[in-house]
Amino acid sequence: MCMFVTVLFFLLAIHLSSSRPVDDPVSPVLALLSQPSFSAELLQHVQVLSDPKMKGRAPGTEGETMAAQYLASQLGPLGFRVQTQRVPLLRYSVTQASALTLAPHGSRALSLTYGVDYVGSTLTRDLRVALAALPAVFAGYGIRDAQHGHDDYRSLDVRGKAVVVLAGQPSGGAFAGLPLTYAGRWTSKYEVGMQQGAAAVLIVHTTEKAGYPWEVVVRSNSGEQVRSPETPEGSLQVAGWISQESGEQLARMCDTTLDAWFAAAEADTASAAMPVSVSVDLQSTFMDFEGKNVLALLPGTQDSDDAVVVSGHLDHLGVRGGEVCPGAIDNASGCSMTLLMAKAFMQANVSFARSILFFFPTAEESGLLGSAFFVGNSGSIKPLACLNFDIGNVWGPTHDISLLGKDKSNLAAAFTQAAQAEGMTVSGDPAPSTGLFFRSDHFSFAKAGIPGVWMYVGHSFVDQPPDYYNKTVQQGYFNSIYHTPRDKFSADFRPDGLIQQCRVCARVASMIAYDTSFTPECDTSCI
Secondary structure: OOHHHHHHHHHOHHHHHHOEOOOOOHHHHHHHHOOHHHHHHHHHHHHHHOOHHHHHHOOOOHHHHHHHHHHHHHHHHHOOOOEEEEEEEEEEEEEEEOOEEEEEOOOOOEEEOEOOOEEEEOOOOOOEEEEEEEEEEEOOOOOEEHHHOEEOOOOOOOOOOEEEEEOOOOOOHHHOOOOOOHHHOHHHHHHHHHHOOOOEEEEEOOHHHHOOOHHHHHHHOOOOEEEOOOOOOOOOOEEEEEOHHHHHHHHHHOOOOHHHHHHHHHOOOOOEEEEEEEEEEEEEEEEEEEEEEEEEEEOOOOEEEEEEEEEOOOOOOEEEOOEEEOOHHHHHHHHHHHHHHHHHHHHHOEOOOEEEEEEEOOOOOOOOHHHHHHHHOOOOOEEEEEEEOOOOOOOOOEOEEEEEOOOOEOHHHHHHHHHHHOOOEEEOOOOHHHOHHHOOOHHHHHHOOOOEEEEEOOOOEOOOOOOHHHHHHHHHHHOOOOOOOOOOOOOOOOOHHHHHHHHHHHHHHHHHHHOOOOOOOEOOOOO
């Protein structure tokens, strides 16, 4: 048994002996969540965690330490023995970057500027990576997916070459009508390229296919970044993105257009060698360090090793380009909701057969690293399901709650029942082409075969026009504020939508923890 798990169980014995079993365990929790003081406290947590003094809460920084200490200062007086799990991480940054040169055969080269036209880094630990005149290959969407019978690499030899691929996945054929699958995620494109022996993978960005504007790509791939310290053999020497405008220029160099490339990729006829070579020189620094996961366990009275996990990541982007990225909505909101849930469950003084773990992972913004580390190092705790908060609904109450991952496990029925009890319905992903399901910590659990869902913002806002979500959340937030210094606390934030999400989560978490006859299970696949 891991030491932090042992201590958690031991020091909460007093709570277990004084809590009471009831037939309706969620009612005391809901009563507390309904109190105006809880709503006010929720917004206060968001404001504190997104204060510029927190410096954007990047892993391994003073800001992350301050956030972890704040969580402990709130959870400790409630009776939790707060534990910090140290997560091994690697900080790296590109210190010098040449232009990315795309040299066609017999015509003028295209020179792309780092941080403007392209971004990239090495996935090795080499202090310098210099690629000189690598042959380039176009590989459609860069997908190898046996389930959907799609292989963009089937006629290509990309060993030692630079592979250019499109963001996203086909919208027709076997992918018609599907939300973005993992095969269409940028992480998968890098993984597949590495497996095929490529030296570099360059993704052509479009906002429609990526689900976020170029500014987000640049900011998320600039300055100091964090990844797992593990460096598999054959890791990509360069992994990066080029802008849509640069992609259009590259296509013209190949006597075609970007639109024609997309059309050919849709028809699965795009893959081909390119009359272009790629050169780039990157110099980088690397430093191993540890981030901090924060855990607070409410132990069960019977199957105490079994735990339903309620999560909300504590980290954000830190300081980028000299500006603090406060991360108020992403994810001081979800972190605060998890904190409020912990308070409500502890103060309700109700015992549950199974444990409930309130989990605040780090390095979510760096690829779900904190949650992935916990899943592989959870000691005696056996996570049964992950109910995840990320980007809380600060825009007002909704008629529905969007459940990302609702079609992947038997949790959907539990959420449907919980939502109905709140006078709500359960809806699916409001922007299925953007792959939100793969972009938060529940996915670390799903990849390990543990049902995981993201309790996301509903589509239908109370007393608002039908297009309110698109204008306010998709356009107003994701396309303008998300992952920028503009994600600040606002006096306009409303607690009622956040409390709705907490109440639905409380009902489902209580049911799983109380009813040992129900076992969360994935359908065909958790992902």
